[in-house]
Amino acid sequence: MKIGIIGGGAAGFFAAIHASAPGTEVTIFEKSPKLLSKVKVSGGGRCNVTHRPMEISKLVKNYPRGEKFLKRVFPKFKSEDTIRWFESRGVALKIEADGRMFPVSDSSQSIIDVLLKEAKKLNITIRKSCGVESITPADSQYKLDTDDGTFLVDKLIIATGGHPKLDSYSFLKNLKHSILDPIPSLFTFNTPKESLRELMGLSVVDGIVKIEGTKMTYRGPVLVTHWGVSGPAVLKLSAFGAQWLKDKNYVATALINWNGAYGEEEFNAHIKNYLLAHPNRKVESHSLFEIPARLWEHFCARSGVENAQLYGTLSKKQINKLVQNLFCYTLKVEGKTTFKEEFVTAGGIALNEVNPETLESNYHPNLYFAGEVLNIDGITGGFNFQAAWSTGFLAGTASLN
Template identity: 45%
Template sequence: MSDQNFDVIIVGGGASGFFAAINLAKKKPDLKILILEKTKKFLNKVKISGGGRCNVTHAEFLPKELSKNYPRGEKELRGPFHRFMTGDMMAWLEERGVELKIEEDGRIFPTSDDSQTIIDCFLSEAHKYKVDYKTSQAVKSIEKINDSWSVKTTQENYSTEYLIIASGSSQQMWKLMRNLGHQIIEAVPSLFTFHIEDALLKGLQGLALPTEVKVYEGKHLVLSSDGDTLITHWGLSGPAILKLSAWGARDLNRLDYQFQLHVNWLPQHSAESLSNLLTAQQKDFPKKQMSTFSVENLPKRFWLKVLQKSKIEETQKWADLSRKNQTDLISVLLNSKLKVTGKSTFKDEFVTAGGVELKEIDFKTFESKLHPQLYIIGEALNIDAITGGFNFQNAWTSAYHVAEAIAES
């Protein structure tokens, strides 16, 4: 079987792969560019992201602040973000007729609320600039022969001058990168929710509250986070929990996802200020049942669970609040101790911490320091982010820089 020759081959038909191909083809229309995708569908992660709406990026417009959302890759991405980041991606899409909207929490979506809008835009651009792309092409081997890369798939053999690895968290591609001498940081899950069975949470699914959350290993504080926490059928999710799962990806993996979580449901309060508030409630509503007047307007169904957890009867009057009752209430509200017994992925999105060692990449071009004309982008690198569109921004930024680098070489 003779090799099919291309100028550039991109392994991976996802977000970073397509964005690199489109930008490079626009700058250098004479190049023969091929995208190889191992599955039967392109841009699958784009399709399912953001609940099918595609959270394309996040409304953070300062490179230094944007980079703070990457537990792995913060330092390395700061320079690249100065050259291509949120505003640039928004402009790129809007120039191609994709209207965008910024939601209250900073996430950016197409106004259509349909990820197919992004997919159609990418496929249209790829067609416009004559990018070739093929599905069901799992790569079996990669080898440097003279000045060309030989790429063998389950279907065909190819050769190319430039090779871009945009294969996400593919174990097979990481194995091939390891064969080329690259160090691979072992992948562990990032962005996941916590399994918790506790009477305090039972029947409260769908309720979200501002919190401060802390992970403990025995008496040792491992890490903490804040933000809204969402009570689910299986335990806890929401921004505060997902941030913990991203920043603590390796620690929580080491703990085998079995640990104690401390939740402060009233992070604006200290024990002293909450004690004063409870005492004031006692004076102001002595004859009222405690169940009818929650503190700080906590949702009634949550407040009833707090009373239950504190062993206080719903019919008890505020006047009868004992010192022990008050101590127990403060403990539940400011330091609920919940046993985490496992994890599950965040909806349909699966992100890993792991990949090609960052020290082996030139972050001006995303070229391998070990092999000229080999580029590694997106989640194939040991880069990952918290939820909110940040993982896609890494894909866009790294892809853009590779296109620039090859076009100028």
């Protein structure tokens, strides 16, 4: 039996490995000259393999698209299984404070090496620079027209990842499947007209970012960049707000609380208590609420606080403005920045056209899907890779039946 896998990324390799068995010939078709390129660059080159194990009901909440679908996928291969699979092959993993899991080596090459080693051990054929131009159902097989000729396979797993443009899915045109328009997920907010950008490199560990006029909010680290704001809180918010922000042409107002441990009243009370206790201290020189010094100076300037002004001389108006900057800092968002190497997209194959128990097409027998080619995307933190391992495993094992 010949099984073809289109895509040499995380989901494709995992599907190929689990589709390998006595009597099967497995071939990976990868259009680029490189394999596992997204694994290579992810997590700053460390590869965020998965997230700390959690109940499936909680795990699926980290997927803006695909939550219900994954409730039926994850019981068959979850975070614990991912950890067990890699560690049983000599790749020790570690859990960081925020729940992300990386190889102890802190190198994505550890993950790449074990996948390539496993593929070699199982005699999986890998065809690089071999893009698939079209797929045609042919009797009980699938005909693949590629850059390297025509191939016939008995079963086919499509794991091509997400694409930024709809025409990138044109190789699927001979199939009956609906393809939802791809839209970016996990991106930073551009704020070209905001002076905050001058403080690039500054960050806070516990911010709360909201999109004005919606219920969308996320809490976590916030980073100031030369183009605007980023960090986990912004990236996660962008994922849940992907469609809304696209519809608004990425023009919106972001509201930031720079220390999520405090509410508006707590900020106010703390500043008033501090000025009573330390009336002769300079406001600019004594940052509160664990705010970085330069960011605090920025807040002071926006609040009308003079350079050498003492806490004891703060007016009610100045205090109110300071609280406003701390609790509800307003940023005009005009555009986004995505990282091309690590881009994540919403959209792709409609989930109601795929069996979540097997990842098999509802329209074409022996055709399966895995990874981000499906309309599934997770927030940052190892969730996208976990979906890739889980769907790859399920598609691969199901193809053997």
